[in-house]
Amino acid sequence: MAEPILKWAGGKRQLLDELYARFPATYGRYHEPFVGGGAVFFDLEPSAATVNDANPRLVNFYERVRDDPEALIERLESFDDPDADPDPDLPHAEETARGRDVESYYYQQRARFNRRPYEGEFDPLEEAALLLYLNRTCYNGLYRENADGGFNVPVGRYANPDWVQRDRIRRASDALADATVRNGDFDYVLDAAEPGDLVYFDPPYEPMSATASFNEYSAEGFDREDQRRLLDVAGALDEAGVWVVLSNSGVMNEPYAEAGFRVDREGATRAINSDAGNRDEVDEIVATNVPPSERRAAGQRDLAEF
Structure with missing residues (x-):
């Protein structure tokens, strides 16, 4: 089984059982418009899928994992311990582009990562390697x-950070082999999904209190208007005969229930939080148009396809 390679805020590994309990027993192609860390995708390993994310660096990373896994591993093996001295043969060995002192190898690679879009020829393999290196050596995987x-x-x-992640890269490469990886808006599924397909939405959101209202809701990079568009897209897919499963903040309970989706509240623990004492259970919903009679059997892990 493949596993997520990156640590990513909002990952759904802890909710897999609750999500799968609402998946249809059979479906055609699988679509995940907000793939993020890919916890669901990599656990499912669907044979036919589209995955999408708005973050171009994340999408480039998955493309390199899919297409150049061994070259990516080799590049990662060349990196040094984050506390080592900066590499004098690489840019930003002494200061960042803004003139700040570079204290260690980690901060040199961070400076390189931040300047790569603006300096010299773009190297997608180096970009992907730097993303994983920083993800696995930065504070709390943020x-x-x-x-x-x-x-x-x-x-x-x-103590011993593992930024190479050889086994995970190789397994993830196999899982992505037949997947279409996209970098765009989530509404692409209106054209990509066909009747009988399954779409799982996991949009960016911030957990809200039980008393918060939809009109007060906003999340950085994904605002109220985006939430309304997502609700409209989910409704259009439902009308087109596409299976839909969606996780979201608890404040979205009422809008999805009013739109005719079956909505349940689930508790989710914050996997990434700068305050370890604040990784408590938060209010989250799972909404779906899959009726109980069409859902997977309890404990079923492998999904048959049409």
Whole structure:
């Protein structure tokens, strides 16, 4: 079984059983418009799929995992310990593009990652390797950008960080072999999904209190209008005979219930939080148009296809 390679906020590994309990027993092609860390996709390993994300660096990473796994592993093996001295043969060995001192090898690679889109010829393999290296050595596995789009997470403290991830890359490459990887808007599924296909939506959202209203809801990079568009897309897929499963903040309970979806509340623990004491259970929903009579049997892991 493949596993996620990257640590990614909002990952759904802890909700897999609850999600699968609402999947149809059989379906055609699988579509995941907000793939993120890919917890569901890699666990399912569907034989025919589309995956999409709005983050171009994440999409490039999955393309390299799919198409060049051994070259990616070799590039990762060339990286040094995050606390080592900067490499004098690489850019930003002494200071960042903004003139700040570079304290260690980690901060040199962070500076390189942040300047790659603006300096020299773009190397998609190096971009992918830097993303995984930083993800596996930064503080708490966060992916966070500042207002200028720069990755700004400090170095983490790990005894033996594994940034190469050989086995996970190879298994993930196999899982992605027949998948279409996209970098665009989630509404592509209106054209890509056919009747009998399954679409799983896991949009960006911030857990909200039980008393918060939809009109108060917003998440960085994915606002109220995006949530409304997503609700409309889910409704259009439902009318077209496409199976839909969606996870979201608890504040979206009422809108999906009013649209005719079956909605249940589930508890989810924050997997990534800067405050370890604040990784508590949050309010989350799972909505679906799959009736109980069409759902998978309990404990079923392999899905038959049409």
